[in-house]
Amino acid sequence: MAVADPSFETPQNMNISAYRVLFILLMLVRYKSLNMMELNRFLSENPLIGRVYNSETLTKYINTLREVGCRIPRSSSRNDYSYELLQNPFPFALDASESSVAQKLLSLLAIQPDEALYADYREFLQLLAWSAEMPFPPLELLDGQVLPEHARKREQLRVYRAYCHDAFALDIQYKEQNQVEHLLLEPHEVVEQKNRLLLVGLERKTQRQKTLEVDRILSARQLPSKNRRQAVQYAVTFALYGRLAKSYRLYPDEKVVYRSETELHIKVTVAETSGLMARLLKYGAGCQVLAPGSFREAMRQHVGHLLEVMSVSVPSECLAEPETYRKEDS
Secondary structure, three states, X not given: OOOOOHHHOOOOXXXXXXXXXXXXXXXXXXXXXXXXXXXXXXXXXXXOOOOOXXXXXXXXXXXXXXXXXXXXXXXOHHHOOEEEOOOOOOOEOOOHHHHHHHHHHHHHHHXXXXXXXXXXXXXXXXXXXXHEOOOOOOOOOOHHHOOHHHHHHHHHHHHHHHHHHXXXXXEEEEEEOOEEEEEEEEEEEEXXXXXXXXXXXXXXXXXXXXXXXXXXXXXXXXXXXXXXXXXXXXXXXXXXXXXXHHXXXXXXXXXXXXXXXXXXXXXXXEOOOHHHHHHHHHOHHHEXXXXXXXXXXXXXXXXXXXXXXXXXXXXXXXXXXXXXXXXXXX
């Protein structure tokens, strides 16, 4: 037996006509332009409405929005017979300094190696500009301003992200310490770590995850065979304590799963764990890996190895204070 969603229970004394008008306004704020078919689909999918309406009825609802100040032109061939909301009815103001900072960040991202960051932020600003009273002027990507080193990395990102998207195995010649290895790799992801590009994938010979530094790849050739396995993702949960828990700023893709006055639990999903391990080690006693058990154990073994290296016995004569120094000091 189906159970009704309590969030969609019909409130008492609700004016259903007013609700339809407000719901149409919500859809237009969200999508900015909708034709009659698209709008009727949203209306029919709403549990409190659950039906479609003819053009005459929809026009009455749209006219109600026009009367309260919403800028919605008449539906015609010029706008593909759609209801288009030209301006957000609930704008917020940005001062000149905020707009300037947003433009400077966009300009900075435009000349960085990762074009995806620029594209995502540009799309965000376009959405923001529609809701703000101060529009953002267009800014095109100027390749001439990109530094040679960034241009090279940008091309590498394009090539290896395309390999990961195509999901065909790669025949790779890889330089490892003065030796050249031949690898068959199923590419899964390209990540950036400490200003280095890393290609993460599955090595077919060992059936283990392999991380390659892109700058050490001498050649890469796509094979006709598709990837056999999906990319391995690791969901890691770690805890931060004390002052670190209060001052910690989340990295991309991290989310808080528990918080108290002295403790913070964070969950993140990564494809390559060495970078995360190196970062967590920097937090010292203020950090503890909670899950998964395999990563927790790998961290424990790594810390144990570091302690062994640091506690190697030093000859007593190297630790003894020189006699001459003790006499002079006395």
